[in-house]
Every structure is written in C-alpha cells, then in structure tokens.
Amino acid sequence: MLIVKKFGGSSVANKERVLNVANKIAKDYKEGHQVVVVLSAQGDTTDELIKKAKEINPTPSKREMDMLLTTGEQQSVALMAMALETLGLPSISLNSFQVGIKTTSTYSNSRLKRIDTDRMLEEIERKNIVIVTGFQGINRYDDYTTLGRGGSDTTAVALAAALNADKCEIFTDVDGVYTADPRVVPNARKLDEITYDEMLELATLGAKVLHNRSVELAKKYNVDLVVRSSLSDAEGTVVKEECKMEKTLVSGVVSDKNTARIAVVGIKDEPGKAFQLFSILSKKNINVDIILQSIGRDGTKDITFTVAEDNVEEAVALIENKMSVITGQKIECDKKVSKISIVGSGMQTNAGVATKMFEALYDAGINIHMISTSEVKITVLIEDKYTKEAVNVIHEAFKLGEINK
C-alpha cells in the first residue's frame, strides 16, 4: 500500500516529537508499505522567520518572503530523514525543486499546478521513505512560492493524487472530526466517516481540522483522506466520497463567532441595487455569507448580510461612501452575533431536519435572526452569548453523542 502521511508544525516542533513521528512512519514502513511524508516547518519557525524579516523590512516583497519561509520546511524534512536514519531506515528528503512541485506564479498564496512524480517514484523504487516539503512549490520563473493557509494539507492530498496513493493521512493535534467542538459539547463524538461535501462545509464553517482546499482537491481526485492524531494511535476520521453506512442525517454542529451582521435599510425597490451593493464589497475581496432581503414595502427594501467580524469596519465604510448610488437610508451593524450550522449529507432527502433544529433553539428560548441553507447544511444566526448553549441543545436534539442514531 502506498501511504501519504502529513504532519503539521506542532507535530515536529522539537526533537522528541520528530522522533515520535519517525516512529509512526517506521511502523508503516516495517509493515511493508511505501511511505511518502509531507512536513510543515517546525513549531514557531515560520512565525520567527516572519518576525526576523519584518525587523529588517516591515513590508517585504512576497517573492523574498517565500524564499525565506520555504527554508522552514526544508529544515523539517532534513531533520526527519536524520531521525529515520537513527532507526536504521532508508529515507530521503526532497524540496519542491527536487520533486518538481509546480505552482501558479502568485507568491504567498499560489495554487498547485502539476506535480512531477519521477523522482519520488525512483526513490520509492529504491525502498526509500520519501520526505517532502509541504506548503511550497516553484512557479514558472523557478521561484519559490508558498500555498497560503493550510498549504501542507493541500500538498499531501496533491501528492496522494499524483502518486495514486491508497490513502492520505493528515495528522493533527485532534484525533479526528467530531460531531461538535469537544471543548463546547462534553459528549461530542468522534465520527468514523464523513463525506467530502460534509467536510467542506465543516471546514468552511470553522472546524479547524482540514483546510478547504485540501478537501476540494481530495474530492476532485477521489483521494481517501484520514484525519488522525499525531499524539495517539486512535483510528481517526475517514473523509471520502460516499460513506459505507446509511447517509448520516446530521454529522455535526459547528459555530462561528467571527461573524457580524450588516443591514442596509430603506433601499429603493429597484432592480440592480443588490448587485451594486455586493459588487462594492467583492471588489475589495470582502466575502459576504448569509444574505437576506426583505420584501419591498413603501417602495423600499432592506438588505441584511453577514461578513467576517474583521471586515465590518471596512465594509461599512465602503457602503457609506456609495450610499447615494445604493439609495439606502441607513446602515445598521451588529457584531454580537454567531453562526450555528448543522452539516449532514442525509438532510437533503430528509424533511424535518430544519424543523428539529429550529425547535431545539425555540425550546431553549434562543431567537433566530437569519437562516441560510445548502444541500448539506443549515445555518442560523443567533445572538453570540447563546453560542455554547445553542450548539449543545442542537447536539442533544439530534442525539449526536450516541453511536447509533
């Protein structure tokens, strides 16, 4: 079996952890598997390099920043190869030039374009454990680029796809995907399986287990992903196209406090107003989430939407600046809100899921401000002080803590 294993920065933060990871790799190798490992930079290395750079130049060019940061992963892979040597195992570390990890030209946030497999296959053929730098690649100018947040997960999935690996294991500091955040819901349960689509919704909604791009890529190339802990031997959660068991009604419930509601009140009820409003925001790369438009009355309508809390001030300023075009009478804004979502691939064929969610909130006396739904998700906006309670009552209502639901 060909296995791609990815370990994040905290999993290789120091000597002990490097050796711990080496032992995990050794186990698979000794069982006769072919192993390709993807590593991030150790612990705080990336942050330290950024700090060092900013002391010299507060706004360094992204090209040089990538040149600097890519050294972090190269150090990780070399050290891991040395750790494997102490276990008597043959291994070789490779950076993006050596593998041939080709990306788009953009620095600091590039996308993977192509991965050459020749060198990796050659080394696998030689019985080497292959250790590859995550998070980075080279563009058509032969310059280093980095893949942005969650980049190493994406590298791992892409290598698994390119090598046609049997599975891709992503090791993190949690032991899988849960029905809810265990810090919020004490009886949250680890899921054995979850579909790509569900995982995508969870990832977007802020369950910080896997980055969206890696899940999208896994779905596209049908890579069997496993999320598991680097600190225990627990089984983890498998992310795949179709789950073996019957489609889960609801897989999990997640919350996101980093959200704010903006309402533009008294807009003339004419065509094109929503377009004008949101084009102002999209031009500045401000993502709008839930959108709600009131029915026109007295020749005016209200448009309410949510943005990430960090973007509120900028969004409000941009809209105020164009109020004459949008024809709104005033802007209201509320940061004390929270998004609560349930995710489950079964809900599209099951009526009553939304009802059950709303009922649970009603029973707890929690008011719903806005609602948004997709094929595998229902999101509501509530006052943020109820976040923890809301997650708990919904988790309870769907009996997510119990194995047979």
Place this chain on the structure above:
Amino acid sequence: MLIVKKFGGSSVANKERVLNVANKIAKDYKEGHQVVVVLSAQGDTTDELIKKAKEINPTPSKREMDMLLTTGEQQSVALMAMALETLGLPSISLNSFQVGIKTTSTYSNSRLKRIDTDRMLEEIERKNIVIVTGFQGINRYDDYTTLGRGGSDTTAVALAAALNADKCEIFTDVDGVYTADPRVVPNARKLDEITYDEMLELATLGAKVLHNRSVELAKKYNVDLVVRSSLSDAEGTVVKEECKMEKTLVSGVVSDKNTARIAVVGIKDEPGKAFQLFSILSKKNINVDIILQSIGRDGTKDITFTVAEDNVEEAVALIENKMSVITGQKIECDKKVSKISIVGSGMQTNAGVATKMFEALYDAGINIHMISTSEVKITVLIEDKYTKEAVNVIHEAFKLGEINK
C-alpha cells in the same frame, strides 16, 4: 563595471549588519555598477543547525546535513533582498537551483564544476542586484551539496570568473592582508597588493583571510580579488597575477602553531622506505608538510616530517602498525614546535633572503629545527615558545612595517 561582492556570516549576523551591508551594496549600484552579491549563513546559524541535527542524530548522513545547512544561506539572501528593498533598490535572491551552481557529487565537501550564467545575466539585464547563496551547489542527482571550509569565498570567485566580472571583493572582519598578524606584530602593515602565489602560500600557512581554493580559482581564471573590511571603507588588499610595483622581496611573515614533528629513526637505508612511510599517511588523508631525510649512516637513515597537530596520534599509530615494513627502530614526536614562514614573490631572484631570516633568528638565540623552501616561501621549524618573538624579529629584519622597503 560588474562587481562580485562576498560577505561572510559575521558581516550579516544581525539586522544592523544586514542593513550595513545593504548600504555598501547600494553605494556601488548607485554609482552605476552591476552588482552580484554572495552571502554565507548569518552568524552562528550553521553551528546552531548542526547542533539541532546532532541532537536528533549524532552521525547524520552528509546528504541530509547539506540539505539542512543550505537553508542558512537561503535565509541570508532573502533577508538581504528585503533590506535592499527598504533602500528602494531592485534586487533578487537566488539559490543554487535557481542560478545553476553545479558541483561534484560529494556531500559536505564538494567542488564546483559549472556555473550557469543565464538567470544571473537575465536579472542583471533587468537592473537587479543579484544575491546568491554561497557555500553550496547542486550535484548531478539534483541534491544540495556544500563546498566545505571557505566555500563562500570559492563561490564568489567562481561567479566572478563565470560572469567575467571586473573584480571580486571578499569582505571579512580584517581590512586586508598584513605583513604579519597585527595581534603579534604591533607595527604590521597592510599590503596594497599581493600576488596569487604569495597569497596561496599565506593562505596555506594559516593567515585566515582567504581560503586556498578561492585563491587557486582566482589564479586559474585571473580574477582580480580584493580583500577588504565589511566594517570600514578602507581600501583593502588586491590579489592579482603581477603586482604593479617591483616584485616584493618579502611580503609577509606568518606563523602556524598547529604543527607537530614526527621522526622515524633507524630506518634501513634501502630504496622505497620513504614511499612506504608516506603512502601509509596519504591513504588516510593525513597531509605531510616539511620532510627531512638524514644522510644514511651505519646502514640506517632517519626521516623527520611535520603534520598538523590534530593528526599526530593517528599518524603515529598508523606508522607503528607498519614498523616492520618501514624497518624503523623508533618513533619520536614533538608537539611543541611552530612553523615560521616568510613569503615573497621576489625572493626567487634575490639571494640572501634566507640568510637574513636565519641571521635574525640566530641573533635572537632561536634554534632552527627544520628548513623548507619553495619559490616564494621559506619555512623554518622552531620551538613554539619562541613563535611571537621569531615573527617579530623577522618582521623587523626585513623592515616590513615600513612602506618603502
């Protein structure tokens, strides 16, 4: 003018020094020169990386060690590019993959084979200051290799040769080549010029200004080398084929305490004995320096030679092991010796130089144990407690502290 400027690790050890070097580079660029910069890893970076590696694996493979260490120079070049950005100057950092610095296969001590100039010339054409990682290259397996001690000097000279640069400036923490070590001889004088051959003798003899390999390379490709201080604007010393002024009788005097004398006594006076003796040592890469063979008497002869002090124990053990072949009766060994040498390209056409040196030592009551001469150098072995005095009396005898000698 195309100038290659090399700065060592201590010259870029921290933020302030990086910016100081950036200003030196800026000065040349603003005067209209094309500038290529070669950098070592910052300060103690290399030592720290070695320490980190050895904590994980006391004897890591050289291949992985090179993979680890090469990150040090890559960080330096990226940070320097950022520093130049703050001065508003266009620059680009390049590592060995990007330049195409090709070396022999050996890890940790490779030799340069070929340097591609395409990318560098392209960047120079775009008016960029080009900043290149020293000390490293890639071999035919596309693996990083490092060049061993003094590697960055060698990179700088090789780039200057490949680019046909007008000069190659090596910046160090001293402001040039001196007639003697200024810490030993208070009135030692900085030389304006010195020939490659003289510099080679000085480098070999332990004047730690330039590494031998870089001087050999400069001689081979006739690169005008300048050794100067990164901390001052002093002119430095030019190393070239022929010095403008009349050939210097004696350019400088140097000492080397890292030397020991071994005598193999009572060897049968038969052909092949010297060969047998020294082949034992050369097989183990132990360099032998001065060799003296006594005239055969009573059917036996003595062979005396010097090796670096670090190699004494190994050398003695190797010889003892083969004493039956060598037919020696006993081995004597003395670590308390020191080599004193005078170097000067004029001495080959001037009689009396050796005499004057010996006279100076005789006047000071210093006994000479061994003598060795080359075209541009005379070396004597003395008791090491007289080292400082010997250097001073010789410096004085040749009036090296005076400008017109």
